Each structure stands twice: as C-alpha cells, then as structure tokens.
Amino acid sequence: MKCEEAKELFPLLLYGELSFDDEELVEAHVADCAACRGDLRRERALHRALDEIELRPAPEILARSREQLRRSIAVAATRPSLWEKLRRGFTIHVHPIPAGLQPVGALALVAMGFFGARMLPPSLLGSRTNEAGFAAPFTSRVRYVEPESPGKVKMVVEEVRERSLTGSVDDQDIQNLLLAAARDPRDAGLRVESVDLLKSSRECPEVKSALLYALQHDSNPGVRLKALEGLKNSSADPDVRQVLTQVLLADDNAGVRTQAIDLLIQHKEDQMVGTLQELMRHEENGYVRMRCQKALHEMNASIETY
Numbered sequence: 001m002k003c004e005e006a007k008e009l010f011p012l013l014l015y016g017e018l019s020f021d022d023e024e025l026v027e028a029h030v031a032d033c034a035a036c037r038g039d040l041r042r043e044r045a046l047h048r049a050l051d052e053i054e055l056r057p058a059p060e061i062l063a064r065s066r067e068q069l070r071r072s073i074a075v076a077a078t079r080p081s082l083w084e085k086l087r088r089g090f091t092i093h094v095h096p097i098p099a100g101l102q103p104v105g106a107l108a109l110v111a112m113g114f115f116g117a118r119m120l121p122p123s124l125l126g127s128r129t130n131e132a133g134f135a136a137p138f139t140s141r142v143r144y145v146e147p148e149s150p151g152k153v154k155m156v157v158e159e160v161r162e163r164s165l166t167g168s169v170d171d172q173d174i175q176n177l178l179l180a181a182a183r184d185p186r187d188a189g190l191r192v193e194s195v196d197l198l199k200s201s202r203e204c205p206e207v208k209s210a211l212l213y214a215l216q217h218d219s220n221p222g223v224r225l226k227a228l229e230g231l232k233n234s235s236a237d238p239d240v241r242q243v244l245t246q247v248l249l250a251d252d253n254a255g256v257r258t259q260a261i262d263l264l265i266q267h268k269e270d271q272m273v274g275t276l277q278e279l280m281r282h283e284e285n286g287y288v289r290m291r292c293q294k295a296l297h298e299m300n301a302s303i304e305t306y
Helices: 003-014 020-032 034-052 059-078 082-089 099-119 172-181 188-198 205-217 221-230 238-250 254-264 271-282 286-298
Strands: 138-149 152-161
Touching: 003 020, 003 034, 003 254, 003 286, 020 034, 020 254, 172 188, 172 205, 188 205, 188 221, 205 221, 205 238, 221 254, 238 254, 238 271, 254 271, 254 286, 271 286
Parallel strands: none
Antiparallel strands: 138 152
C-alpha cells in the first residue's frame, strides 16, 4: 500500500468504517511508515480536539439574551391566556335561542369541552397508559368536525402516543419498525443504527430488500457500508450481485467500492472479469485499483480488454 492510498483511508479508519482486512492493511503500512504514522497521529488529534470543542457565548450576548427573555415574559404576562380567550369566546349568555341555532350551540359546547380537556393537566384527567401499564405521552389533533344530529357532533381526531418497546430483532413488530427507521430521511444516525441491527437478524426478503435499497439510495456512506456488511452472506444471490456490480461502477465512495469488490470476488464468475476491467479503465483511487488488479490476477484475467 502506498502512502497516498493509506492517507485516503485514514478518515474511514478513525470512524471505524473500514473492513477488517482493509484496517489491517492500513495499520500494517502505518507501522512501517514513520511519515504516515505521524500524519495519522495528527489527524487523530484533530478529531479529538474537534470533539472536545465547547463554544461559550460572549458575556454581552448572554446578558442581551437574558434581558430580551425578561421583556418577553413581562409582555406575555399582560396578555390574556389562551384559556382566558377561549373562556370569553365561549361564555354563554342567557338569551332566548331560536330553535334553528340550537345545533350550533350544542356544537360549540362540545368543542369547548374537547379543547378544554386538551389543556387540563394530566393529573386532573387521568393519564393514558400503554400495554405495560405505564403512563405514555399522548397528543391529539382534531382533523375534521361536523354536526351529525341535533345536539351531537362527529370528529376525526389524530392521536400520537410515544411508546418504549423492547424485544428481539427477529420479532416481527420490532423488525417492521426497524425497516421503517432504516429509510427515515431525517436522521442518518438512526439509519446507521437500524441497518446495523437489521443485518444481524435472520435472513428474510424484507431485510434483504431494505439492505439493497440502503446500498443503492442512501446518501450517507456509513449507512451504505453497514448495508454491505449485512449482505456478506448473500453475495452469491443474483439480485445482490447485480446491485453490487452497479454500486461498484457508480458509488462515489472509495470505501464502499472496495467493500463491493470484496463481496463480489467471494464467488468468482466469468462475467465479473468484464466488470473489473471496466472499473480499471476509469477508477482513480489507487487502493481500489490495487484491489481490482489483485482480483483479476486471482481470476487469471488481464487488466486490459482485448
């Protein structure tokens, strides 16, 4: 391994994203190369320093922010509360009500009771509990409302409840939630952890599909590397090999391309020769080229096409 190739893999090494074989190659090179050993030491120190940085705002910014907070609290205290506004809006004045407006009045009373219940503290309403008997956070949102008959109302309410679940990765409910979390576009860390857990579950079509989807479409290289780890035992599967070939030729991360080569050459096939030769024509990363060249040599194939 050359120094340039080792330095390109330093970030993956520090983040624990290298395969065992690649990590051994880098560490073996660093052990014999004083210059790279120094570069790795400096890069590790830089990562540690960045992790330890604690930003402290200037005292004048803190003072100004606190003053603005005190003013906002004082202004809020002079305004009627939401409950007071609702109370005034729904105060019932004793006047004769025409018969045609009675359903409207009934609807207003029901709505006032519903929204009032939403604002009362849980200690007055009684807490909702989950299946285990523990109180669970619960929120509601009215999505639709209509009068159904005189004095009655029909509502569509969206309710969201937080739950804490514990179970085996192979449990169907747990697995379904992990499959959903593995595609959550908002949280790359959640996707990494979910894919990492899914790869240890028993083999099933849903898990394989989720790993292949993550490998092809996830924007985070850490998620794609975890998906590759989960597909190691399926490298002979034709669908998996097709996706690995696409990733090998198209993925922009050198570590992902290297892992794809490792999985593909677990089962050497003649059609792999053309793929590896095509990769050699445009691959710029030295380490990936080395792995590709080694694979072609093991298959008694030339680097160039004829």
